[in-house]
Amino acid sequence: MQGAGRYTAFTPLDLPDRTWPGRRIHSAPRWLSTDLRDGNQSLPRPMSPERKLMMFDLLVNTGFKEIEVGFPVASQDDHDFVRLLIERDLIPDDVRITVLTQAREELVRATVDCLRGASRAMIHIYNATSPLFRELVFGLDRAGCRDMAVRATQVMMDRAEHVLGGCDLSYQYSPELFNETEPDFALEVCEAVMDVWQPEAGRGIILNFPTTVERSLPNVFADQIEWLDRHLSRREHVCLSVHPHNDRGTGVAAAELALLAGAERIEGCLFGNGERAGNVCLVTLCMNLFVHGIDPGIDLSDINAVRRTVEECNQMPVHPRHPYAGDLVYTAFSGSHQDAIKKGFDERERLAARAGVPVGELPWRTPYLPVDPKDVGRTYEAVVRVNSQSGKGGVAYVMSAWHGLDLPRGLQADLAARVQAQADAEGGELSPSRIGELFRKEYVYHGAPGEPGGEPVTVTLWVDGACALEGQRDLRAALGPWGIDVRAVHRTAPPLDEPAMTPERAALPRRSPRDVVVYAECTTGGPGGTGTEGVAWGVGIGADAVAAAFSAVRAGSARLAGHTRLRPSRPLPEPRRLAAAG
Ligand SMILES: CC(=O)SCCNC(=O)CCNC(=O)[C@H](O)C(C)(C)COP(=O)(O)OP(=O)(O)OC[C@H]1O[C@@H](n2cnc3c(N)ncnc32)[C@H](O)[C@@H]1OP(=O)(O)O
Ligand SMILES: CC(C)C(=O)C(=O)O
Ligand SMILES: [Mg+2]
Numbered sequence: 001m002q003g004a005g006r007y008t009a010f011t012p013l014d015l016p017d018r019t020w021p022g023r024r025i026h027s028a029p030r031w032l033s034t035d036l037r038d039g040n041q042s043l044p045r046p047m048s049p050e051r052k053l054m055m056f057d058l059l060v061n062t063g064f065k066e067i068e069v070g071f072p073v074a075s076q077d078d079h080d081f082v083r084l085l086i087e088r089d090l091i092p093d094d095v096r097i098t099v100l101t102q103a104r105e106e107l108v109r110a111t112v113d114c115l116r117g118a119s120r121a122m123i124h125i126y127n128a129t130s131p132l133f134r135e136l137v138f139g140l141d142r143a144g145c146r147d148m149a150v151r152a153t154q155v156m157m158d159r160a161e162h163v164l165g166g167c168d169l170s171y172q173y174s175p176e177l178f179n180e181t182e183p184d185f186a187l188e189v190c191e192a193v194m195d196v197w198q199p200e201a202g203r204g205i206i207l208n209f210p211t212t213v214e215r216s217l218p219n220v221f222a223d224q225i226e227w228l229d230r231h232l233s234r235r236e237h238v239c240l241s242v243h244p245h246n247d248r249g250t251g252v253a254a255a256e257l258a259l260l261a262g263a264e265r266i267e268g269c270l271f272g273n274g275e276r277a278g279n280v281c282l283v284t285l286c287m288n289l290f291v292h293g294i295d296p297g298i299d300l301s302d303i304n305a306v307r308r309t310v311e312e313c314n315q316m317p318v319h320p321r322h323p324y325a326g327d328l329v330y331t332a333f334s335g336s337h338q339d340a341i342k343k344g345f346d347e348r349e350r351l352a353a354r355a356g357v358p359v360g361e362l363p364w365r366t367p368y369l370p371v372d373p374k375d376v377g378r379t380y381e382a383v384v385r386v387n388s389q390s391g392k393g394g395v396a397y398v399m400s401a402w403h404g405l406d407l408p409r410g411l412q413a414d415l416a417a418r419v420q421a422q423a424d425a426e427g428g429e430l431s432p433s434r435i436g437e438l439f440r441k442e443y444v445y446h447g448a449p450g451e452p453g454g455e456p457v458t459v460t461l462w463v464d465g466a467c468a469l470e471g472q473r474d475l476r477a478a479l480g481p482w483g484i485d486v487r488a489v490h491r492t493a494p495p496l497d498e499p500a501m502t503p504e505r506a507a508l509p510r511r512s513p514r515d516v517v518v519y520a521e522c523t524t525g526g527p528g529g530t531g532t533e534g535v536a537w538g539v540g541i542g543a544d545a546v547a548a549a550f551s552a553v554r555a556g557s558a559r560l561a562g563h564t565r566l567r568p569s570r571p572l573p574e575p576r577r578l579a580a581a582g
Pocket of ligand 1: 038041071073074075101102103104107126127128137138148176212275
């Protein structure tokens with residue numbers, strides 16, 4: 001690719017004695033949502049007042065305590081929304097709204113005025129401090145740039161004293177483009193701002209350090225934050241906040257490494273909305289903590305509802321592969337993934353049964369799924385979807401989870417081959433209903449009950465263990481006189497009343513409890529036969545094990561005889577009708 005020579009790598013800070021790489025995160029930081037400000041200002045169609053209110057309610061309901069609600073001097077809508085929140089008393093007592101303004105005197109005054117009547121609020125002032133902005137945008141030297149911030153802080157305090165009496169007012173200052181600012185200058189400006197605000201116990205200050213345009217590796221940002229953490233004065237009264245953007249796609253990493261390096265607060269947007277490639281995604285950050293065993297303090301237990309609301313407010317879809325929330329992030333199409341997931345689910349049930357606890361209480365340990373979909377209100381059904389990349393594990397999962405049939409291993413492989421051929425032919429995904437249909441047409445016999453005729457066969461039978469077992473002992477005796485050599489009888493799953501059937505598993509819809517399902521692996525030759533002429537599977541569903549076994553053997557025998565299609569069979573038990581996957 002031509003043109004790389006026009007760019008230069010970011011020069012890292014020299015911090016050889018950095019300590020953040022050895023640290024761990026033990027608790028959630030303070031969160032600020034800037035969906036209604038940074039998120040909103042980046043939308044092609046900024047939110048209407050109704051959409052803003054919907055977003056505000058969502059943020060409050062999920063647990064955000066600091067919400068940047070707008071840039072009141074930017075537009076009448078922004079101004080009116082802040083007024084609406086205050087005048088209609090819509091701000092819960094434990095929530096602090098924040099409003100942003102540039103460091104320009106008249107804008108600062110108007111911003112303070114907009115908060116009249118608020119009982120609790122925060123003013124957030126910013127000015128860019130990087131060399132490029134000092135030179136290009138402001139035409140100012142360092143001192144001039146520092147004085148902008150100092151003057152704006154003073155003007156804000158003076159005005160607030162006049163118009164915000166009785167308001168519990170907090171203050172936040174951001175050196176915009178911090179990541180591109182010389183650290184000593186960023187420090188100088190922040191110290192000067194603190195000299196005006198005079199932070200002290202009960203009257204702290206938030207110093208917020210943005211990667212306004214992300215340019216470096218996240219470890220470089222972490223070094224910058226650790227350096228500040230060491231050098232800021234009045235540190236106990238400073239809340240060290242970060243505001244990562246995602247231009248390099250490493251906003252989440254930058255935020256997390258910044259936490260290691262001393263940051264105590266993170267600003268971002270839900271699902272990473274925000275300028276250009278977005279602000280850091282707060283959902284991802286919260287969930288990353290959650291899967292490390294740390295309560296993020298934000299309730300994402302119905303992540304689909306959160307997503308739907310955000311999509312409606314922003315008029316922008318969330319990507320199907322967005323971490324934790326995308327349509328496809330709890331879904332495996334590929335065979336080996338599906339196999340491992342199924343084994344993980346099976347083991348969970350065994351362990352839960354052994355421990356006598358609901359599966360939902362077990363520590364989460366399932367291959368390929370970093371989080372239990374149920375913890376975020378998602379379901380298990382979409383975990384496995386079948387196409388030409390799938391294998392027997394996935395097909396077996398679908399047959400079990402959707403149709404309540406626990407197929408023996410050989411039948412899983414046999415069905416999987418047919419499913420794969422069909423998926424290859426169609427070039428797409430096979431729904432659980434289609435797979436059930438294929439299974440029914442291929443294997444299930446349900447013609448008139450009766451004894452099998454034709455060649456003698458040798459069979460191995462699997463009786464669906466979730467059904468009544470009466471008759472199992474008699475199978476050999478019942479089938480023998482008809483030239484059927486029953487080599488072995490197995491059960492496919494523990495019966496419903498055994499503890500392995502946890503409440504969750506038992507709740508899966510299954511066939512009528514009166515029905516017995518028998519799977520027959522048939523080979524040619526009666527008693528003493530060699531069974532070398534091929535294997536065919538048949539499935540019988542009947543009122544008792546003997547009837548079902550006859551049917552299964554008839555189906556398998558027909559297939560052995562080369563009848564590729566069985567007589568029409570009774571439909572499988574209704575597959576579950578699910579709402580949209582996930
Ligand atoms: C990184 C961020 O997300 S910062 C937030 C960005 N958000 C927004 O800008 C949305 C809201 N902004 C607006 O509606 C408008 O920009 C307003 C109302 C604030 C100002 O509008 P205008 O006065 O027309 O100025 P304009 O939008 O062109 O901004 C450029 C001016 O702001 C100045 N400026 C930019 N940032 C700052 C700052 N933080 N402090 C002081 N002045 C600043 C520039 O130097 C420039 O001044 P100049 O006209 O003297 O050269
Ligand atoms: C206003 C500041 C904090 C900002 O949004 C940024 O620098 O990205
Ligand atoms: Mg920003």
